[in-house]
Amino acid sequence: MERIGILGGTFDPPHLGHLLVAEEVRLAMGLKEVWFIPTYTPPHKNAAKTTASERIKMLQLATNSNPFFKVNTIEIERTGKSYTLDTMEILKEQYPDKEFYFIIGADMVEYLPNWYKVDELFSIINFIGVKRSGYELNTRYPITEVDIPMIDISSTMLRKWLRSKRSVNYIIPDPVVSYIKENHLYGN
Template identity: 55%
Template sequence: MQKVGLLGGTFDPPHYGHLMIAEEVLEALDLDEVWFIPSNEPPHKEKSDTKVEYRVEMLQAAIEDNTNFKVNQIELKRSGKSYTVDTIKLLREQYPEITFYFIIGADMVEYLPNWYKIDELSKLVQFVGVKRSDYQLKSNYPVVQVNIPGVDISSTLIRERLSEGKSIRYFLPESVIDVIKEHQIYGSK
């Protein structure tokens, strides 16, 4: 049976932190692939102002050199909030031969009790919590822990740096920077 990690997010923009998490979990759990799932409307934060097609193009550019990484647009095909339980149900229907591992950050592990239909969801998918030194990863739900090196990069930081005219070099792949410049995303030129 194939083993696939799922990494959801707005990816606005995707950066080296996302890629490192995916690679570390892929290796630690001996997964076959990691699928990046851009969200349409995340339930725990504001909807992205960046056009969906730009976020997908940036994500595809970010992973283009890794054959174990794929983009799955399942949440972009639905309207309304992107609840993980709905996504997992659909993926299990579409791919019954795959065992899925849902990758979440340490901050989300602590937030699990607040997730929509968490009791049902925890029976449908194995959670994988990526552990950083500043979080304990304590949860009443089954969570496999994977330690990752600390990289303090966020999409918010990158957008702020762009708005301030600062460099984002070494924060994300050059291919993503090219997409940002081509479409003048975040007002960049």
């Protein structure tokens, strides 16, 4: 059975932290691929700052250079709020030959008790947790911890930098930076 990592998020914008997490977990867990699944409307956050199509394009540009990374638009296609349980049930039905590993940062590990039907979710997929600055991986849920290099960046921080015209070189992949500039995203 092929092992597939799932990295969900808003990816507004995608950055090297996302890519590093995906690659380190892929290698540590022997995953065949990591699927990036951008959400249409995150259940635990405010709306994205860019459109779904812009976020998909940025994510494709960010992941194109890695043959083990794929962009899956299942949540964008459904529109509205997407819950991980719904997404994973559909993926398990569509791909019965794959074993899924949902990758989350320590900030989301702390938030797990608030997830929609979290106990049911844990009965159908495996979770992988990675450390994030300012958060612990303490939880009552069975999570496999993968140790990765710590990079303390977030999309929120990068949007602020972009609005203030601060350089995001070496933090956001060059093709994504070009796309942001060409399309005047985030106040550029």
